[in-house]
Amino acid sequence: MRTQVGIIGAGPAGLLLSHLLHQRGISSVVLEKHSREHVERRVRAGVLEQGTVDTLVRAGVGDRLLREGLPHQGIELRYGAESHRIAFDKLVPGRSITVYGQQEVVKDLIAARIEAGGDIRFEVDDVALHSLRERPYLTFGDGERLDCDVIAGCDGFHGVSRPSVPDGVLTVYERAYPFAWLGVLARVAPSADELVYARSERGFALHSMRSPEISRFYLQVPPGTDPGDWPDERIWAELKTRLETVPGFTLATGEIFEKSVTPMRGFVTEPMQYGRLYLAGDAAHIVPPTGAKGLNLAVADVRVLTEALDSFFATGSADLLDGYSRACLKRVWRAQHFSWWMTTLLHTFDTDDDYGRRLQVSHLDHVTSSEAAATTLAENYVGLP
Known part of the structure; x- marks a missing residue:
């Protein structure tokens, strides 16, 4: 088999990347080790930032989100027998959050990809990455091979993508x-x-x-x-x-x-790329959930990677791909700090x-x-x- 982008992981990052690339005329294959039922039932984050909502709506997968999601214009901080509202509508007009479960986002993306004829392969085992600096390819299952121009590692913290990078290349902060x-x-x-x-x-x-x-x-x-x-x-x-x-x-x-x-825990790997492998979402960074940033960071990574891949396949220039880590990490570290700040503000030690x-x-x-x-x-x- 051959495709332009081999994507490991059918979570929000991998599925959204596949969908956005399809809309740019770029082919992809998604490999996922779990069943579709498992992926669609896996409970994770539920708070979507304004930018995440806007991205999903622009991508044409936001109808159910807009219909069933719960928009919130603030949060409450409660301590010392008092309640204090942080009013988004007053402090940051026009921006809010929407409560909508990550598994619902996944369901919407899977349905959209299947309707568009997307290639998502569930229950794939023994995925391995090869030749990352030259002509990358993936092997999986019973000796199957997927040749591609680029590999996107969207397979989470415990996935195979990040460990496939040679020792000494990545610096880990945690x-x-x-x-x-x-x-x-x-x-x-x-x-x-x-x-x-x-x-x-x-x-x-x-x-x-x-x-x-x-x-x-x-x-x-x-x-x-x-x-x-x-x-x-x-x-x-x-x-x-x-x-x-x-x-x-x-x-x-x-x-x-x-x-x-x-x-x-907090975790960041730098850089978020090696050769023609690009890490996105939890494969590259983890934040404590207090700041509700995990899923939103994954979507932000995918936005950057989509633009870089579009430029690469349209013009042959790798400039945006080469700057992928630099572009993503600025936001990643801001989210790390905010999540640390919220955690230390509210927890007992x-x-x-x-x-x-x-x-x-x-x-x-x-x-x-x-x-x-x-x-x-x-x-x-x-x-x-």
Whole structure:
């Protein structure tokens, strides 16, 4: 087989890249190790920046997003028995976020690619990358081979793309946080109209949502926590303790149908390319989820890579491809900083002393009382241009 771009991974990055390239007349094949059902059911992020929404709509895959997504014009910071709204509509007019599950984005993209005759191969095993500096090709399955001009590694943090780069080429920057998130999905209407970020002495909690009938919650827990150690009753009791801290707020409860634990870490690899291999999304960077940047960074990478590939195949010039890492990493590091900032602003740390806790509250007071500080939070949260 031969194609112009071989894409590893049928997550949002790989699928969106394939779709955008198709619209530019550039051929691609997507290889995915999991089944279509698994990919479409895999629960991940749910907050889409303004730029991500605009990209999906312009790509013609935003109809259901616009119909079913939940636009939000702000978020709530809750601490010290008080609630403070960061109003996007006031601070960054014309820009907002939309709550729409990553798995729904994936469903929309798969449907669009199949309708357009796209080549997505699910349940592909033994993918290997070859000849990355010359004439790249992929092998997979029972000796099948895919020749291509470029390989896009969109296969996540644990994929095969990044480890295929020779030792010593990539520099890795990473930070592990001393806690994790216990995330749950529950069949209960949200108890708030917008996301609630709550700081308490018992740890961080987040009230989010996926639809008018499904709510998403997160609890700060120790790293290595086993979800099995958290029966439903314990989860609801802890969420109530951390969220029911302001007058008049009562947390509605319901059936919990999914539990998972997410480690908190920051990770960046530089550069995001080697030869004719280009990394995008989680294959190149991970952010703690506090700032809601993971999926949005992947979409931003794909926008840059699409323009570079379009130029390459149209003119033969590799200038934009050569500058791919440089263009992406500026945004990646801004998102890393914002995610670190949100994480340290709202979580408790084992090393905290009274002095550290007072500094944290002082910082929160500044963010919620200064329009300039609140604007900085808002413009980063809704996504930079």
